[in-house]
Amino acid sequence: xLSLLPIDTLLIAACAWLAIGLLGLVAPRNLRFISKTLFPxxxxxxxLVGLVALGSLGEAPETAVLVIGLPxxxxxxxxxxxxxxxxxxxxFVPVGISIYAAGYFRKGEGTAPGVLCxxxxxxxxxxxxxxLADDAYAFMVAWESMALxxxxxVTTNHQHAEIRRAGFLYxxxxxxxxxxxLLSFGVMTGGAGDYTFAGMRAQQLSPFxxxxxxxxxxxxxxxxxxxxxxxxWLPEAHPAAPSPVSAMMSGxxxxxxxxxxxxxxxxxxxxxxxxWGVVALAVGLVTALFGVxxxxxxxxxxxxxxxxxxENIGLIAVGIGLTLIFHAYRMEALAALAMTAVxxxxxxxxxxxxxxxxxxxxVLHATKERSLGKLGxxxxxxxxxxxxxxxxxxxxxxxxxxxxxxxxxxxxxAFLFSPGLPHPWLNMVVPxxxxxxxxxxxxxxxxxxxxxxxxxxxxxxxxGLKDAHDAGPWEKxxxxxLALITLLLGIxxxxxxxxxxxxxxxxxxTGLADKLHxxxxxxxxxxxxxxxxxEPLIFLVTIAATLLLGRWLVRHLYHGRVRRTAAWDCGYWxxxxxxxxxxxxxxxxxxxxxxxxxxxxxxFPTARDSKPYYSVKVEDHFWHWLYLPVARLVNAxxxxxxxxxxxxxxxxxxxxxxxxxxxxxxxxx
Amino acid sequence: xxxxxxxxGQIFAIALALLLAPLLSGWVGQCRAxxxxxxxxxxxxxxxxxxxxxxxxxxxxxxxxSLFRAAPFIVFGCMVLACAIIPSLSTDLPLAPAADAxxxxxxxxxxxxxxxxxxxxxxxxxxxxxxRREMLVGFLAEPALLMVIFTLAMIAQSTSxxxxxxxxxxxxxxxxxxxxxxxIAFTMVSLAENARVPVDNPATHxxxxxxxxxxxxxxxxxxLALIEWASSLKLYAYSCLGLAFFFPWGIAERDNFMxxxxxxxxxxxxxxxxxxxxxxxxxxxxKMRIFRAPEFLGTAFxxxxxxLLVRLMLESRV
Numbered sequence: 001x002l003s004l005l006p007i008d009t010l011l012i013a014a015c016a017w018l019a020i021g022l023l024g025l026v027a028p029r030n031l032r033f034i035s036k037t038l039f040p041x042x043x044x045x046x047x048l049v050g051l052v053a054l055g056s057l058g059e060a061p062e063t064a065v066l067v068i069g070l071p072x073x074x075x076x077x078x079x080x081x082x083x084x085x086x087x088x089x090x091x092f093v094p095v096g097i098s099i100y101a102a103g104y105f106r107k108g109e110g111t112a113p114g115v116l117c118x119x120x121x122x123x124x125x126x127x128x129x130x131x132l133a134d135d136a137y138a139f140m141v142a143w144e145s146m147a148l149x150x151x152x153x154v155t156t157n158h159q160h161a162e163i164r165r166a167g168f169l170y171x172x173x174x175x176x177x178x179x180x181x182l183l184s185f186g187v188m189t190g191g192a193g194d195y196t197f198a199g200m201r202a203q204q205l206s207p208f209x210x211x212x213x214x215x216x217x218x219x220x221x222x223x224x225x226x227x228x229x230x231x232x233w234l235p236e237a238h239p240a241a242p243s244p245v246s247a248m249m250s251g252x253x254x255x256x257x258x259x260x261x262x263x264x265x266x267x268x269x270x271x272x273x274x275x276w277g278v279v280a281l282a283v284g285l286v287t288a289l290f291g292v293x294x295x296x297x298x299x300x301x302x303x304x305x306x307x308x309x310x311e312n313i314g315l316i317a318v319g320i321g322l323t324l325i326f327h328a329y330r331m332e333a334l335a336a337l338a339m340t341a342v343x344x345x346x347x348x349x350x351x352x353x354x355x356x357x358x359x360x361x362x363v364l365h366a367t368k369e370r371s372l373g374k375l376g377x378x379x380x381x382x383x384x385x386x387x388x389x390x391x392x393x394x395x396x397x398x399x400x401x402x403x404x405x406x407x408x409x410x411x412x413x414a415f416l417f418s419p420g421l422p423h424p425w426l427n428m429v430v431p432x433x434x435x436x437x438x439x440x441x442x443x444x445x446x447x448x449x450x451x452x453x454x455x456x457x458x459x460x461x462x463x464g465l466k467d468a469h470d471a472g473p474w475e476k477x478x479x480x481x482l483a484l485i486t487l488l489l490g491i492x493x494x495x496x497x498x499x500x501x502x503x504x505x506x507x508x509x510t511g512l513a514d515k516l517h518x519x520x521x522x523x524x525x526x527x528x529x530x531x532x533x534x535e536p537l538i539f540l541v542t543i544a545a546t547l548l549l550g551r552w553l554v555r556h557l558y559h560g561r562v563r564r565t566a567a568w569d570c571g572y573w574x575x576x577x578x579x580x581x582x583x584x585x586x587x588x589x590x591x592x593x594x595x596x597x598x599x600x601x602x603x604f605p606t607a608r609d610s611k612p613y614y615s616v617k618v619e620d621h622f623w624h625w626l627y628l629p630v631a632r633l634v635n636a637x638x639x640x641x642x643x644x645x646x647x648x649x650x651x652x653x654x655x656x657x658x659x660x661x662x663x664x665x666x667x668x669x
Numbered sequence: 670x671x672x673x674x675x676x677x678g679q680i681f682a683i684a685l686a687l688l689l690a691p692l693l694s695g696w697v698g699q700c701r702a703x704x705x706x707x708x709x710x711x712x713x714x715x716x717x718x719x720x721x722x723x724x725x726x727x728x729x730x731x732x733x734x735s736l737f738r739a740a741p742f743i744v745f746g747c748m749v750l751a752c753a754i755i756p757s758l759s760t761d762l763p764l765a766p767a768a769d770a771x772x773x774x775x776x777x778x779x780x781x782x783x784x785x786x787x788x789x790x791x792x793x794x795x796x797x798x799x800x801r802r803e804m805l806v807g808f809l810a811e812p813a814l815l816m817v818i819f820t821l822a823m824i825a826q827s828t829s830x831x832x833x834x835x836x837x838x839x840x841x842x843x844x845x846x847x848x849x850x851x852x853i854a855f856t857m858v859s860l861a862e863n864a865r866v867p868v869d870n871p872a873t874h875x876x877x878x879x880x881x882x883x884x885x886x887x888x889x890x891x892x893l894a895l896i897e898w899a900s901s902l903k904l905y906a907y908s909c910l911g912l913a914f915f916f917p918w919g920i921a922e923r924d925n926f927m928x929x930x931x932x933x934x935x936x937x938x939x940x941x942x943x944x945x946x947x948x949x950x951x952x953x954x955x956k957m958r959i960f961r962a963p964e965f966l967g968t969a970f971x972x973x974x975x976x977l978l979v980r981l982m983l984e985s986r987v
Contacts, residue, residue, distance in 0.1 A: 409771055457734070554891050
């Protein structure tokens with residue numbers, strides 16, 4: 001009997017994903033074989049990855065050395081608890097996405113299905129290898145495969161110019177980030193030339209070099225995660241990609257960047273300094289606020305979700321910053337609380353954001369429309385998608401009893417302890433930062449009500465929407481799977497935390513599980529029940545019981561009669577779908593209150609227009625403040641270079657000749 | 670474990686909330702009428718209204734979906750849960766640990782999301798207008814409320830509502846300046862959250878000035894009854910929360926049914942005073958334009974943050 005270690009099983013899973021991808025090339029145009037056989041197989045592998053990761057949580061780290069790699073630097077792999085938490089997410093969330101994808105891809109849309117299948121599964125396998133990599137070389141190879149495969153996935157419909165543009169923007173920022181990560185690894189080796197992570201851990205860096213490594217990692221992983229100001233690719237790439245790909249990128253890929261940041265700052269670089277935490281906290285707050293404000297004013301449903309992902313990544317960065325601050329002051333119990341909030345939000349966000357992106361995919365297929373202003377009333381035609389999307393919306397707003405609330409709750413609890421920090425001004429500034437976190441969470445409600453209300457509720461804004469159809473069985477299953485994860489993460493926080501606690505314990509030396517075990521499984525009280533407690537199950541049961549009891553009582557004591565009639569028109573005969581709020585109208589208060597935050601181009605109708613129209617275009621300040629100046633600078637420099645590059649071979653030969661002459665003169669023996 | 674008397678006490682607290690909430694709304698309406706020298710409506714008017722509405726048929730618009738029909742029940746459930754958690758009579762009830770103050774804000778948030786979505790469901794212009802304005806008030810009021818709670822939580826070293834109330838009831842009589850800021854901010858937020866003047870007018874008939882009424886324009890029959898009941902429960906919950914935070918005396922702290930009964934007269938007295946003051950505020954202030962509401966709530970938010978800062982800077986050694 002051959003016994004397999006978890007790390008071997010995960011390697012086999014990665015190979016299985018690669019093999020499934022390659023099988024897609026056998027019959028690249030056979031949509032039926034690829035979607036109904038290969039994608040479900042990929043989902044099965046995902047279940048395997050998730051189960052193995054779940055089983056290996058709390059176990060000792062395992063290592064493996066592969067035979068492939070550079071001559072004296074073979075691939076080192078290691079499965080520890082931090083990798084396992086993220087592998088858990090990488091296992092279970094793509095199950096829903098793959099099953100959904102089985103019903104999603106249609107004939108004649110861009111890339112051939114077989115090639116798409118290859119890119120998709122290479123993407124999955126490379127993400128798994130990112131989590132397992134234990135030396136800088138393996139990490140960078142996996143990281144680049146992930147970036148490239150996702151680039152090709154984003155440009156699936158490459159016949160459109162704007163999709164190609166979005167893809168190149170993504171590729172550019174991914175590579176700026178990759179360079180930064182590479183430099184960070186270089187700093188962490190400390191010049192010893194040992195590129196394994198074990199070697200980096202052994203290095204004792206001076207505070208200056210440690211800070212340099214941390215900041216480079218923050219920039220590098222921040223570019224992948226979407227921290228401001230490196231966020232610009234997200235709202236371009238997500239709408240461009242097919243919905244399962246957006247779901248995978250937003251739900252899973254962004255989390256690999258969070259994994260990298262956690263790995264570097266808590267594991268590789270040594271003891272953190274307190275001001276790293278302040279930097280991460282500040283960047284996170286700016287990102288969260290920026291993301292949520294822009295998500296409220298979007299008119300494209302996938303852009304709205306992309307900005308909402310930026311917001312969530314910002315909140316995660318805030319949590320990382322808080323953990324770093326507590327950890328630097330050796331307040332490990334509180335650091336553990338903040339770290340648990342970070343990990344929990346990674347899990348929660350990956351499920352609910354994938355769910356929401358997949359719902360936009362169903363809407364897109366049913367209506368061929370991405371603009372909010374042309375949707376409406378889809379709950380009548382697509383009840384399944386609408387009700388499952390509601391679960392994602394509630395989780396995403398961070399309301400009880402679903403998953404988003406648990407992590408936000410723990411983050412706020414951690415903030416409440418920050419006055420105890422032994423630092424003269426941090427203990428006053430950090431608690432006030434909580435005010436901004438709360439504000440972001442409340443604004444997210446506005447954005448999500450807009451998203452849901454305009455797509456699914458109200459009257460249909462276009463006549464064509466009457467033919468919209470609900471999602472097929474595969475799609476429904478994928479959506480329901482993710483909604484189920486969201487629900488379970490919401491109502492069983494203690495059970496989940498006692499599993500993922502192993503990662504917190506590994507990074508910080510202490511966890512929350514001991515305190516959780518003192519209470520029942522239904523209660524979440526990370527410090528003590530007197531201090532704070534939350535029982536989501538009781539929550540759900542009480543609301544459901546009141547709902548059912550109320551309904552039953554009303555029907556029995558009174559009656560259940562219903563009459564249907566036209567909506568009240570306020571005595572005004574014209575009450576068509578155009579009288580409802582448009583997407584722009586809904587967010588008008590936000591644009592008005594936060595006017596300086598946006599760069600707006602508006603056109604107002606005048607009284608004399610024969611064809612009056614109103615338009616508003618909201619743009620990102622960062623384009624004009626940062627990216628366009630940089631682009632102009634690059635253009636100017638390349639303009640200088642073109643002067644030297646004549647394009648004729650004689651000129652280049654002349655250059656070589658002159659160089660040779662100079663060398664002969666200078667390097668005379 | 671949950672004791673029998675604790676369970677009974679919990680049921681009793683919920684039943685009392687369900688009964689008293691419409692009475693509180695009626696009392697505020699009556700005080701308002703007196704202060705404005707009008708003939709006062711009967712004190713029990715809200716009960717007659719509920720009874721009448723439950724009898725009537727539900728008239729649904731053609732475009733109403735299942736969400737529209739489910740929302741009143743969900744909102745009602747949320748408010749009942751909120752009333753069960755808030756220590757109106759006793760701090761030692763079985764449901765108290767189910768949610769702390771932050772989760773309580775979450776319950777109100779959940780109800781708000783559902784009522785706003787239901788408002789957008791039929792697809793009339795007033796519905797979506799109301800939903801949008803409600804979310805506007807919500808995202809401004811919610812942070813202010815949470816900052817008030819943060820200030821109190823820092824005084825009590827806990828976010829559990831029961832622990833906060835017990836700590837505040839047993840402290841020596843020192844006036845915390847932070848509590849004053851928090852109290853003012855809480856009052857302002859309560860006015861906005863309960864759709865009272867100066868942010869909204871519960872008795873308005875001008876559609877353009879409405880927030881809450883615009884949202885429920887399409888509701889009728891039992892659905893409307895549940896929503897009205899839920900609104901009065903919300904007013905009751907906010908009143909009890911304010912009383913428990915800022916005037917916490919006389920709330921039972923033991924798992925004892927008699928102590929619970931003994932707490933009722935004091936609660937009634939405090940609610941009557943509170944309702945009168947609310948009517949007073951509504952009488953002396955004028956309804957604001959909707960775009961003044963952000964300034965009003967922004968002030969509340971700043972006051973709450975100021976309270977927090979005062980707590981951190983001046984009182985951290987108290």
